[in-house]
Amino acid sequence: MNGGNGIAIDVKGLTKSFGGREVVHDLSMQVKRGSIYGFLGPNGSGKTTTIRILCGLLTPDSGEGTCLGYDIRRDAEKIKRQVGYMTQRFSLYQDLSVRENLEFVARLYGLADARGAARDMIKRLGLSGREEQLAGELSGGWKQRLALGACTLPSPKLLLLDEPTAGVDPKARRDFWNEIHALAADGLTVLVSTHYMDEAERCHEIAYIAYGHLLAHGTVEEVIAKSALTTYTVTGEELNGLTAALTGKPGVDMVAPFGTSLHVSGRDVAALEASIAPWREKGGLHWHESSPSLEDVFIELMSRSRDNFQ
Amino acid sequence: MSAADHPAPAHEIRERFGFWKRSYAMLVKEFIQLKRDRVSFAMIVMLPVMQLLLFGYAINTTPHNLPSAVLLQEDSDLARSVLKALENTAYFRFIYEVHDVDDFDNLLKSGKVLFGVEIPRGFERAVRRGDRPALLVAADATDPVAASAALGSLGMVVQTALAHDLYIGNPPEMPFEIRAHARYNPAASSSLNIVPGLVGTILTMTMLIFTALSVTREVERGTMESLLSMPIKPVEVMFGKIVPYVLVGFLQAFLIIGIGVGLFGVPLLGNLFLLALLSTLFIATNLSIGYTISTVVQNQLQAMQMAMMFFLPSILLSGFMFPFAGMPVWAQYLGECLPLTHYLRIVRAIMLKGATMQNLRFDALALAILMLVAMTIAVTRFRRTLD
Numbered sequence: 001m002n003g004g005n006g007i008a009i010d011v012k013g014l015t016k017s018f019g020g021r022e023v024v025h026d027l028s029m030q031v032k033r034g035s036i037y038g039f040l041g042p043n044g045s046g047k048t049t050t051i052r053i054l055c056g057l058l059t060p061d062s063g064e065g066t067c068l069g070y071d072i073r074r075d076a077e078k079i080k081r082q083v084g085y086m087t088q089r090f091s092l093y094q095d096l097s098v099r100e101n102l103e104f105v106a107r108l109y110g111l112a113d114a115r116g117a118a119r120d121m122i123k124r125l126g127l128s129g130r131e132e133q134l135a136g137e138l139s140g141g142w143k144q145r146l147a148l149g150a151c152t153l154p155s156p157k158l159l160l161l162d163e164p165t166a167g168v169d170p171k172a173r174r175d176f177w178n179e180i181h182a183l184a185a186d187g188l189t190v191l192v193s194t195h196y197m198d199e200a201e202r203c204h205e206i207a208y209i210a211y212g213h214l215l216a217h218g219t220v221e222e223v224i225a226k227s228a229l230t231t232y233t234v235t236g237e238e239l240n241g242l243t244a245a246l247t248g249k250p251g252v253d254m255v256a257p258f259g260t261s262l263h264v265s266g267r268d269v270a271a272l273e274a275s276i277a278p279w280r281e282k283g284g285l286h287w288h289e290s291s292p293s294l295e296d297v298f299i300e301l302m303s304r305s306r307d308n309f310q
Numbered sequence: 311m312s313a314a315d316h317p318a319p320a321h322e323i324r325e326r327f328g329f330w331k332r333s334y335a336m337l338v339k340e341f342i343q344l345k346r347d348r349v350s351f352a353m354i355v356m357l358p359v360m361q362l363l364l365f366g367y368a369i370n371t372t373p374h375n376l377p378s379a380v381l382l383q384e385d386s387d388l389a390r391s392v393l394k395a396l397e398n399t400a401y402f403r404f405i406y407e408v409h410d411v412d413d414f415d416n417l418l419k420s421g422k423v424l425f426g427v428e429i430p431r432g433f434e435r436a437v438r439r440g441d442r443p444a445l446l447v448a449a450d451a452t453d454p455v456a457a458s459a460a461l462g463s464l465g466m467v468v469q470t471a472l473a474h475d476l477y478i479g480n481p482p483e484m485p486f487e488i489r490a491h492a493r494y495n496p497a498a499s500s501s502l503n504i505v506p507g508l509v510g511t512i513l514t515m516t517m518l519i520f521t522a523l524s525v526t527r528e529v530e531r532g533t534m535e536s537l538l539s540m541p542i543k544p545v546e547v548m549f550g551k552i553v554p555y556v557l558v559g560f561l562q563a564f565l566i567i568g569i570g571v572g573l574f575g576v577p578l579l580g581n582l583f584l585l586a587l588l589s590t591l592f593i594a595t596n597l598s599i600g601y602t603i604s605t606v607v608q609n610q611l612q613a614m615q616m617a618m619m620f621f622l623p624s625i626l627l628s629g630f631m632f633p634f635a636g637m638p639v640w641a642q643y644l645g646e647c648l649p650l651t652h653y654l655r656i657v658r659a660i661m662l663k664g665a666t667m668q669n670l671r672f673d674a675l676a677l678a679i680l681m682l683v684a685m686t687i688a689v690t691r692f693r694r695t696l697d
Contacts, residue, residue: 055539057696076695080541091536095346096339107335108540110323114335117321134346154323 006033008158008189009054011065011072016049016058023049025212027063031191031205036184038203039193042302046212047193048088051160054191055085068157081109084151088162090143092150094136098127101135102150109154117153125149141172148176152183159183161192165199177202197295208298210305216297224297229253230272231265231292236285249275254300258293265296332542336550340524344554350520354558358512358566362505378425379406381414386434392445396427401464418448425449444489464488505570506657507630509563509589510650514596514624517559521600522613524551525692530609535696544692548685552597559593560586567661579664585657588670591677592653598684599649605691624650652676 009031016024024046031037039047052058054067056076064071070078092101102118111117122131125145130138135146144164151159161180165173177199184190184204192203200206200220207217216223234242239262246255246264251271256263266272280287292300344351380393396402402425408414417423428446436443447464525547528534537547567585570576578585600617607613625631627641628650634642645651652673659665667674 052696057535057538059695059697077541080539083539085536085539087532087535087539089532089535091533093339093343093533094531095343100339100342104335104339105540106321107338108332108542110325110328110331110541112322112324120321153321155321 007031008033008035009037009065009067009191011054011067012063014050014053014060014063014065016046016053016060023212024053024060027209027212027214029207029214029217031189033189034184034187035204036180036190036192036202038200038206039191039209040195040200040206040298041193041209045210047209048162050209051085051162051191051193055083055160056080057085081154082157083160084154084156084158085160086147086151086162086164088166090135090147092135092143092147095134097132097134098122098138098146099131101146102153105150105153111154121149121153141168141175144168144172144176145179148179152188157187157189159188159190159192161190163193163195165194165196173199197293197298200294208301210302213305215301215305220294224292224294227292227297227300228267229265229292229297229300230267230269231263231290231296232272232276232287233258233290234262234264234285234287235260238284242279242285245279246275251275254296254303256296256299263290263293263296265292265300267300329543329546332546333549333553336542336547337553340551340554344558354516354562355565357516358508358562359569361512362508362566362569375403376401376425377423378402378404378427379408379414379417379423380404381408381411381426381428383409383431384429384433388434388437389429392429393427399464401425402427442487444487446489505566505574505576506661507654509566509570509657510592510628510653511625511630512566513559513562513589513593513653514650515621516562517555517593517596518600518603518617518621519614520555520558521551521597522603522607522617523610524601525604526607526610526613538694538696544689544694547692548598548601548688552594552601555597556590556593559597560590563589563593570661576661578661580660581666584667584670585660588653588656588660588674588677591674591681592649592656595649595677595681595684598681598688602684602688602691605688605693624648627651629654646676647680649677649680652680 007030009029011030012028014024014027015022027046027050039050041047049058053060053072056067056072056079059073064073066072067079068082072079093104096104099118099122102121103114106114106117122128127142127146135143138146148161148164151161159180165176168176173196180190180192181202192199194200203220205217205219206223208215208223216226218226239257239260242262243255243257246252251266251268251273252264252275253266254263256265264272264276266275276287279285378396382389393404397404404427406417406423408417414426414428418426426448428448430443430446433443433445525534528537563586567578571578599620603616603620604613607616623644627637627645628634628648629645630650634645634651637645655673656665656670656677659670
């Protein structure tokens with residue numbers, strides 16, 4: 001029942017293939033109870049597949065593990081009772097009203113007072129007065145909030161959120177994340193996949209997955225430290241010309257513009273410094289060494305993994 | 311809004327009666343969706359009414375002034391009287407008079423006339439001698455309804471008409487024999503068969519299509535994934551999806567039988583309760599088959615196509631269109647596997663012959679078996695994972 005030692009998800013060596021293509025490769029991860037675990041990676045990297053394995057919607061080809069202390073292979077039905085899964089696509093019934101959708105979920109989970117539970121959730125979501133509106137007519141942000149409400153209605157112990165904020169405006173995203181933090185504070189474990197760096201930085205721990213391989217995990221600081229990436233930030237004029245000149249030079253793994261500045265990063269410090277040396281003397285450019293951003297780390301990981309696995 | 315502001319009131323989860331509660335949750339959801347889908351709802355009512363009015367009126371209108379030919383091999387007063395009598399029935403309108411058998415046959419074959427009356431040589435003399443000669447009436451029975459209605463009433467009508475013409479008062483016996491010959495379709499089915507038959511075909515069509523679409527629609531709208539991640543079992547999904555449509559089917563059957571009895575004068579001789587009971591069984595069987603289809607196909611288009619693939623043989627091989635007994639043996643075996651075959655026997659027997667459960671137990675059992683087979687396939691086919 002309790003995964004012991006405060007671990008909500010503990011899986012080892014998960015592998016899953018579709019039609020001969022390996023989507024998840026030898027993936028192991030641990031998620032602490034009550035933490036918010038961010039799942040990052042490019043499209044098609046196996047994030048959704050991993051989430052589906054965790055909630056029993058897919059059976060792994062190999063690998064084992066537990067989710068909330070239940071075996072992911074044998075106890076899928078028990079896991080389903082305690083996990084709230086919010087799919088990437090809006091998965092509530094568009095032709096049912098807000099109230100009807102919530103009552104449906106409450107009844108499916110066997111809540112003693114389905115109507116009462118739905119009513120409480122409507123109040124909690126701030127949807128009072130709109131309970132009879134069809135779910136399909138809600139705005140994107142409200143749809144996400146309602147979907148989250150439906151997931152949390154049966155008081156799950158673990159929430160699996162698959163890109164919950166895709167296509168939602170910044171204000172609604174912030175509200176959404178405040179809600180997730182509030183839920184985690186109540187002891188709920190949350191695994192959330194996202195493409196947004198600011199959201200990744202709001203997670204207690206993150207994992208980066210590309211082409212089915214888990215490439216990095218830990219806190220944001222740990223992931224940045226482990227990347228061993230040296231980054232210079234350049235400001236000044238003629239940055240476009242600089243981008244073209246530096247790209248592909250030895251030691252320069254990545255050149256990326258950030259507004260009015262340019263990030264030049266590489267793993268081999270000596271080679272990097274040698275390559276940029278001629279430009280550092282040049283007038284009109286200001287160079288200073290900075291710590292790489294999470295985005296620098298991920299883009300570097302992504303380009304490296306593409307070389308390795310494709 | 312945050313959890314801290316509104317701490318979530320813990321709602322208790324009760325494990326008892328889980329099966330019923332989850333099935334009920336599904337059922338309520340399906341009902342609401344059905345209610346919202348105005349077009350489908352209109353179809354539930356309009357389909358049986360339209361079909362019945364179209365079929366029913368097209369079929370039940372008493373045929374009259376049917377184009378006819380006479381093969382006159384003897385020009386006698388009696389022959390003329392008989393023809394006159396026939397024309398007076400209003401069924402026949404003689405537009406050709408021929409003297410050659412080949413011309414007569416060609417008129418019928420080409421469809422220029424639907425009926426031909428042959429008055430043989432020596433007819434009048436034979437009547438006067440009391441030999442009861444045969445008056446041959448040939449009908450093009452490719453249109454069985456027209457043919458059978460006219461043929462069925464022929465004997466009496468002619469007798470009455472001739473009574474005034476030839477003798478005073480009613481003759482104890484026809485002075486000649488009318489030999490009706492339904493060409494091209496010897497086992498012409500009677501019009502009364504059609505209305506009960508329509509109950510079966512309309513139910514088959516609507517029930518199949520509604521449930522055939524039900525699971526694929528969830529997959530296409532993306533709701534299946536979250537439904538699968540919730541603790542509901544395949545059998546509960548199935549019951550939740552089937553039960554609302556049992557009521558829909560019931561409404562349709564009620565409409566068709568009501569119109570059939572009220573508007574077309576179809577008798578309802580048997581027990582109404584028995585009819586309702588066995589109709590429910592038939593509806594559930596079709597829903598199970600439709601549901602099975604929806605667990606096999608990939609999308610809604612395929613579901614429609616497969617439903618049609620099941621529907622066509624149902625119409626052709628069940629005895630709705632062609633007499634069951636007239637089909638080759640292999641086709642009869644195939645027909646026995648279709649629920650409509652058994653239901654047609656049930657509904658016709660109850661409405662027209664006043665049959666009891668005792669007479670129908672074989673067909674009822676067959677329906678129950680077909681339903682269980684379909685349900686078993688559906689529940690095993692229903693994927694609990696996305697693998």
